[in-house]
Structures are given as structure tokens and as C-alpha cells.
Amino acid sequence: xxxxxxxxxxxxxxxxxxxxxxxxPLSRRSRPKQLLPxxxxxxxxxxxxxxxxxLVSPERTLVVTATEVVEAVRAELPRLPVGNILAEPxxxxxxxxxxxxxxxLARSRPNAVMVVLPAxxxxxxxxxxxxxxxxxxxxxxxxxxxxxLALRPTRAETGFGYLELGEVVSAAAGRPVQVVKRFVEKPxxxxxEEFVAAGNYAWNSGMFAWTVxxxxxxxxxxxxxxxxxxxxxxxxxxxxxxxxxLRRHYPLLPKVSVDxxxxxxxxSVWAVGVDFAWSDVGSWAGLSEVLPSRADGATLGDVVAxxxxxxxxxxxxxxxxxxxxxxxxxVATRDTVLVVPKxxxxxxKELVEKLREAGRxxxx
Amino acid sequence: xxxxxxxxxxxxxxxxxxxxxxxxPLSRRSRPKQLLPxxxxxxxxxxxxxxxxxLVSPERTLVVTATEVVEAVRAELPRLPVGNILAEPxxxxxxxxxxxxxxxLARSRPNAVMVVLPAxxxxxxxxxxxxxxxxxxxxxxxxxxxxxLALRPTRAETGFGYLELGEVVSAAAGRPVQVVKRFVEKPxxxxxEEFVAAGNYAWNSGMFAWTVxxxxxxxxxxxxxxxxxxxxxxxxxxxxxxxxxLRRHYPLLPKVSVDxxxxxxxxSVWAVGVDFAWSDVGSWAGLSEVLPSRADGATLGDVVAxxxxxxxxxxxxxxxxxxxxxxxxxVATRDTVLVVPKxxxxxxKELVEKLREAGRxxxx
Numbered sequence: 001x002x003x004x005x006x007x008x009x010x011x012x013x014x015x016x017x018x019x020x021x022x023x024x025p026l027s028r029r030s031r032p033k034q035l036l037p038x039x040x041x042x043x044x045x046x047x048x049x050x051x052x053x054x055l056v057s058p059e060r061t062l063v064v065t066a067t068e069v070v071e072a073v074r075a076e077l078p079r080l081p082v083g084n085i086l087a088e089p090x091x092x093x094x095x096x097x098x099x100x101x102x103x104x105l106a107r108s109r110p111n112a113v114m115v116v117l118p119a120x121x122x123x124x125x126x127x128x129x130x131x132x133x134x135x136x137x138x139x140x141x142x143x144x145x146x147x148x149l150a151l152r153p154t155r156a157e158t159g160f161g162y163l164e165l166g167e168v169v170s171a172a173a174g175r176p177v178q179v180v181k182r183f184v185e186k187p188x189x190x191x192x193e194e195f196v197a198a199g200n201y202a203w204n205s206g207m208f209a210w211t212v213x214x215x216x217x218x219x220x221x222x223x224x225x226x227x228x229x230x231x232x233x234x235x236x237x238x239x240x241x242x243x244x245x246l247r248r249h250y251p252l253l254p255k256v257s258v259d260x261x262x263x264x265x266x267x268s269v270w271a272v273g274v275d276f277a278w279s280d281v282g283s284w285a286g287l288s289e290v291l292p293s294r295a296d297g298a299t300l301g302d303v304v305a306x307x308x309x310x311x312x313x314x315x316x317x318x319x320x321x322x323x324x325x326x327x328x329x330x331v332a333t334r335d336t337v338l339v340v341p342k343x344x345x346x347x348x349k350e351l352v353e354k355l356r357e358a359g360r361x362x363x364x
Numbered sequence: 365x366x367x368x369x370x371x372x373x374x375x376x377x378x379x380x381x382x383x384x385x386x387x388x389p390l391s392r393r394s395r396p397k398q399l400l401p402x403x404x405x406x407x408x409x410x411x412x413x414x415x416x417x418x419l420v421s422p423e424r425t426l427v428v429t430a431t432e433v434v435e436a437v438r439a440e441l442p443r444l445p446v447g448n449i450l451a452e453p454x455x456x457x458x459x460x461x462x463x464x465x466x467x468x469l470a471r472s473r474p475n476a477v478m479v480v481l482p483a484x485x486x487x488x489x490x491x492x493x494x495x496x497x498x499x500x501x502x503x504x505x506x507x508x509x510x511x512x513l514a515l516r517p518t519r520a521e522t523g524f525g526y527l528e529l530g531e532v533v534s535a536a537a538g539r540p541v542q543v544v545k546r547f548v549e550k551p552x553x554x555x556x557e558e559f560v561a562a563g564n565y566a567w568n569s570g571m572f573a574w575t576v577x578x579x580x581x582x583x584x585x586x587x588x589x590x591x592x593x594x595x596x597x598x599x600x601x602x603x604x605x606x607x608x609x610l611r612r613h614y615p616l617l618p619k620v621s622v623d624x625x626x627x628x629x630x631x632s633v634w635a636v637g638v639d640f641a642w643s644d645v646g647s648w649a650g651l652s653e654v655l656p657s658r659a660d661g662a663t664l665g666d667v668v669a670x671x672x673x674x675x676x677x678x679x680x681x682x683x684x685x686x687x688x689x690x691x692x693x694x695v696a697t698r699d700t701v702l703v704v705p706k707x708x709x710x711x712x713k714e715l716v717e718k719l720r721e722a723g724r725x726x727x728x
Contacts, residue, residue, distance in 0.1 A: 025683075304718060304722075306711065306715060307711075315701075318682070318696070318697070318698065318701050319389075319699060319700045319701065319727055320701050320703070321389070321700060321701065321703075321715050321719070322702070322703045322704065323704040323708055323711045323712070323715055324704060324705050324708040325704070325705065330701065330703050332682070332696070332701040333682070334682065334698075335682050335683060336682055336683045337679075337683065337684050337694065337696040338685050338686070339686045339687075339694050339703055340687040340688060340689070341687075341689065344688040347671075347687045347688065348687070350670055351668060351670060351685050351687055354668060355668065355685070358668075363683055
């Protein structure tokens with residue numbers, strides 16, 4: 001039997017909607033980041049769902065993705081009931097995605113607790129994640145507010161948002177539950193260093209837990225326009241069917257993140273502190289932390305390297321053969337090869353833009 | 365009518381035998397360097413034969429290549445009579461190749477003059493080359509010795525052999541004809557600098573002119589074992605047919621270069637001095653001189669580069685997309701991608717060796 005906090009059914013929402021060009025040319029419109037095989041040969045998405053499974057069964061795991069890739073997502077998750085894979089006709093950011101699923105659950109399982117996770121993070125220690133999520137869900141069930149997982153920062157990263165944490169109010173699965181005093185947008189290097197030194201700041205993980213009632217209440221309070229849109233969507237579903245209702249109403253929902261639109265405004269927000277290894281695999285350079293590392297760098301696929309170091313070498317087809325390269329990203333697919341120094345990997349988007357302008361959409 | 369020195373028929377031997385791994389992965393056993401499209405989209409071989417054509421007609425141009433690639437060579441040279449493309453069953457270095465063709469010509473055209481050229485050099489100024497070859501052929505016809513084209517050195521290159529030149533004995537097509545005092549093997553950097561400063565040293569171009577009688581005489585004198593082998597080969601051809609004779613006798617010919625085996629030992633050697641632009645396209649790095657150069661480097665095929673410089677970027681199929689790379693060689697084929705810093709491009713052979721050891725002959 002699946003574990004339930006306080007006898008309330010536990011559901012998971014895995015958000016797998018993002019397109020993203022940061023992993024071009026491996027990622028394409030038809031194969032976004034979460035479908036890339038960065039988790040020991042499996043996709044990040046499949047690894048995320050499997051990591052959850054001992055805590056939340058496939059029957060209670062819902063995956064939201066984009067219509068263009070829904071078939072690929074289904075193929076990736078054969079154990080999930082087909083009806084649990086939900087396709088947004090267009091992406092409307094995380095508040096709409098979370099709200100849509102909460103409104104749906106409110107009808108069938110109004111007393112459910114939800115945990116919410118991105119599909120594209122790497123967390124090698126599955127038991128630690130599940131234990132933390134169980135603690136967060138129990139906290140959400142008992143307190144009725146919004147709960148987030150707070151990652152202990154391991155470096156002064158400027159690419160993440162931070163949480164300022166207040167008093168410890170309880171414990172959950174052996175972890176401290178703290179008041180979240182405020183959300184801080186991506187900081188400067190200086191401020192990030194202050195945060196890490198201060199000790200009462202954590203990385204905002206983008207992983208949440210709340211009851212359906214709590215998130216519905218928060219959306220009604222802080223994003224009334226979204227709540228109204230979700231009410232309309234639900235009503236239209238009754239008369240038109242869900243697909244047609246989505247087609248008409250989903251594109252009209254306000255586009256805002258759940259962090260900015262809800263979490264930063266809410267008053268009852270708690271953090272469950274975690275310190276497991278975690279990566280959001282933000283760019284080619286970030287793969288160094290995630291892929292099997294050899295002396296010559298992090299590699300995936302058919303790679304031969306001589307006298308190389310610090311590089312990310314990825315093949316999705318052709319042999320990648322390198323000699324004497326340092327801190328370089330090389331990615332080879334059947335139709336495209338990317339080469340960029342690791343510290344400039346973020347500039348991939350400039351290439352994508354240039355190709356789009358040149359009308360080379362077949363490569364995007 | 366084709367030009368003839370002193371009324372003697374002029375033949376060209378284009379040596380297209382070399383396998384070579386320096387241009388792997390673009391070059392393969394089935395597509396050696398001379399078949400690569402480094403001459404404004406045409407192969408080096410086709411460009412060499414076409415460059416000669418106004419001086420030596422296709423009917424008088426003989427191409428020696430390896431049996432494995434003879435079909436590819438024919439496809440590359442549709443204007444050449446099929447019988448003019450000669451296949452060595454195994455490579456036995458340049459003295460055997462030159463000797464074989466000289467012995468053949470001795471039967472049909474004993475009074476011929478031959479010019480001999482590698483198939484894989486780039487010489488943009490065709491008229492200058494033809495004029496120099498005509499001068500060398502005329503010198504060979506009138507003097508009866510061995511003539512070589514001597515390139516005026518433009519840098520203290522350590523990768524070439526040098527000629528020490530003596531007194532000017534005449535002129536040919538407006539160029540000085542000088543005595544060759546000696547051949548010098550590839551020098552140290554210090555000695556190369558001395559040679560360039562001295563002014564009486566030239567690069568050994570590997571391009572020659574001689575009468576059939578002169579080269580036969582020189583081979584008989586300095587390589588008697590080769591001469592005997594070539595006599596046997598010719599005699600066996602009369603009874604067995606040329607193919608069977610080659611199969612049996614060619615592999616037994618001594619393996620020595622015409623430079624080392626004949627030129628360095630001969631006493632009557634003249635040089636015709638030339639100063640046209642020339643490249644032996646010795647490595648990926650050397651392509652910078654030969655390929656169309658843009659700000660981002662020398663490129664061939666489907667390449668998109670942002671903020672890059674000094675690189676050699678080559679596609680034979682996939683798009684090559686680079687950002688921020690400096691002095692890098694990137695070569696992409698359908699099955700293999702090579703990335704190596706330009707100053708380490710010579711290490712490609714180590715990769716090839718590693719793949720051979722790994723049994724990956726399909727990629728070689």
C-alpha cells in the first residue's frame with residue numbers, strides 16, 4: 001500500500017513541459033531536455049518518475065508535458081497509465097500547470113496532498129529524496145500551508161533563487177522544518193557569497209508539497225485571474241470535453257511561475273531542509289557533475305579521448321574522437337556537431353537563434 | 365597539338381598512391397587524401413590533372429594509384445583514358461612507381477620526356493606551374509639528366525627536405541637552371557633558418573622531369589635490384605599479362621623513394637627554380653593556407669561559427685556549429701567527429717592507432 005500523510009492520498013506532479021535550447025543540438029523541439037539520456041542512460045524524466053515510485057505509485061503520478069512531445073513522453077513512461085500524462089496545448093509557466101492539476105484533483109480527490117517536482121533534475125540518492133518529500137507532504141498535510149524543499153547551498157551559485165529561512169518550527173523525517181522569511185531572486189556573486197556565509201539561506205529547489213485545498217486557496221488569493229481561468233476551464237470541460245476546453249481556455253491562462261506568483265506572496269510557507277546531492281543540469285557545462293567522469297572529462301556515448309581533460313564529450317551517433325582538448329564541450333548528433341568552450345556553453349542559444357534566422361528549422 | 369620539348373613526346377606521371385591517415389576522419393582507406401575536396405570543391409587529384417591538361421593532354425597523363433581506390437580514381441578523372449590509370453597491387457614507394465612507368469614508356473615511347481608530380485599538392489597558379497614544368501622538361505630533354513623543381517623557401521620549415529643549389533648553368537622559361545649540389549633531409553629549426561638566410565637552398569618539391577632514357581639509366585646505376593625487378597616484371601607481362609605479372613612481381617620490388625634511391629646519388633641533377641604559391645597540404649593545420657578563409661577560420665562544407673578565429677572547420681555531412689573556439693580543428697563526417705587543437709593536429713595518427721587497436725576498422 002502506498003504511504004499517505006495523515007490518511008490523505010499522496011499524488012505527485014512531475015512538470016515536464018519545458019522546451020529549452022540549452023542542450024541543443026542534443027535537445028530538439030521533438031526531444032526536450034527531460035527526455036535526454038543524462039541519468040545513467042535513462043532520460044531525466046524516466047529517472048524522476050522511477051525515483052518517486054516507492055513513495056508515489058505510477059497510478060498517482062501525473063506528468064504534465066507539451067502536446068508536441070506527449071507521444072515521446074508516453075514511450076518513456078510505459079508503466080504510467082496513459083491518462084496520467086497530461087498535455088498542455090501551450091506552455092503557460094508553472095502556476096498554470098500546478099493550478100490545472102490541482103483543480104483536476106479537487107474534483108476526484110479533494111483531500112489529496114501533492115508533491116511537485118521538475119522532470120529534469122538529477123538526484124542520485126532516491127531514498128533521501130523520498131524521505132524528504134514524505135516529510136514535506138506530512139508537513140503540508142498537518143499545517144495546511146505551502147512547503148518547499150530547501151537545498152543547503154554548496155557554493156555561491158548565482159544561477160539559482162535563494163530562500164531566507166527563519167525559526168525552526170518542527171521536524172519532518174529527521175529534517176528541520178523552518179519558516180521561509182522571503183524568496184530572493186538570483187543574486188549577484190557578492191550577495192550569493194554572503195548568503196552562503198550567513199548559513200540561514202538555502203537554494204530554492206523548485207520542489208514543493210501542499211494540499212490541494214492549500215494551493216487552490218493560495219491561487220485564489222494571489223492569482224485570482226488564474227483561478228477564474230481554471231474555473232472556466234473546468235466548467236468548459238464538462239460541456240466540451242477536456243481536450244476542446246484546453247484548446248480554447250488554456251492559452252488564455254496568465255503566464256507566471258508558481259514561485260513568483262504564489263510562493264513569494266504567501267505568508268504560510270515552510271521549508272524542509274535537505275542536503276542531498278542535486279543538480280538542475282542547467283547547461284552543457286553542468287553535465288560535468290552528472291555524467292560518468294573519466295580522466296578526460298564527462299562522456300556519454302561513443303567517445304575516444306587522448307590526453308584531454310575537463311571536457312564534456314557527448315555522442316548521440318557518430319564517434320567523437322578528441323586529442324589534447326581542455327575544458328571543451330563537444331556534442332555530436334547524426335546531423336549536427338557543436339563545439340564550444342565550457343565557459344561559453346550558455347552561448348548555444350546564440351547559435352540556435354542564428355540557425356532560426358537562417359531558416360534551418362530542421363536542425364532545431 | 366601538345367607541346368613537345370625538342371620534338372620528344374611529353375608525358376606526365378601523377379603519383380596518387382599514398383594512403384595516409386593525416387586527414388582522418390575525412391580520409392579513409394577508401395578515400396585517401398588526394399581524393400579529398402580541398403581544391404575549391406574538387407579533389408586534389410582532379411585539380412592536379414586539370415592543371416596539367418593545357419601542357420600534357422589526358423591521353424599522355426598517367427596516374428598511378430592503389431588497387432583499392434582505382435575505381436574512385438577513375439570516377440574522379442572521367443576525361444582520362446581508362447588505360448592511363450595504373451594500379452599498384454601494393455605500394456612500393458616512389459622509385460618503384462616511377463620505374464614501372466618509365467619501363468612501360470620505354471617500350472611504346474622510348475624517346476619520351478616525363479614530368480612527375482604528386483597528386484595531392486595545391487598550386488593555385490596553373491600557368492606558372494605549366495611554364496616551370498615545360499622549362500624542366502626542355503632542360504631534361506636537352507641535358508639528358510635529372511631535373512627537379514626547386515621551391516624558393518618562404519619560411520624555415522622543418523617538415524621538408526632541402527636542395528643545396530650551385531652555379532646557374534642556363535635558363536628555362538625565364539627561370540634559372542642550377543646545379544643541385546646535394547639533397548638535405550628534413551633539417552632542425554636552426555639549420556632550416558640557416559638555409560633560408562643563406563639564399564642558395566630551396567625546398568625539394570617532389571616534382572621532377574627526365575627523359576625515359578635518363579631515369580632508366582639512373583635506376584640501373586643506383587638501384588640495380590629495382591632495375592632487375594622491373595626487367596622481370598616487363599618480361600613476365602609478355603607471358604602472363606600485366607595484371608598477373610604485377611600481382612607476382614610488383615610486391616618484390618625494393619621499397620625506396622626516388623629522392624633517396626636515385627636523386628641523392630645521381631651526379632647530373634639540375635634544379636629549375638620556382639616561386640609560385642605551393643602547399644603540400646601536410647596536415648589539418650596546413651589547410652588554413654588552402655581553404656577559403658573567413659574571419660572565423662578556414663571552412664569547408666556546412667559550418668556556422670560565432671566569435672571564432674584561426675580554426676579549421678570542416679563538414680562532410682553534419683552541420684558544424686561552433687562558438688568562441690580558437691585555433692581548433694573540427695572535422696565532422698557522417699560517422700566520426702574529430703576535435704583537436706591545430707598545433708596538435710599531427711596527433712591524429714595516435715587516434716587512428718588507438719582505433720585500430722580497438723578493432724574499429726570500419727572507421728578507418
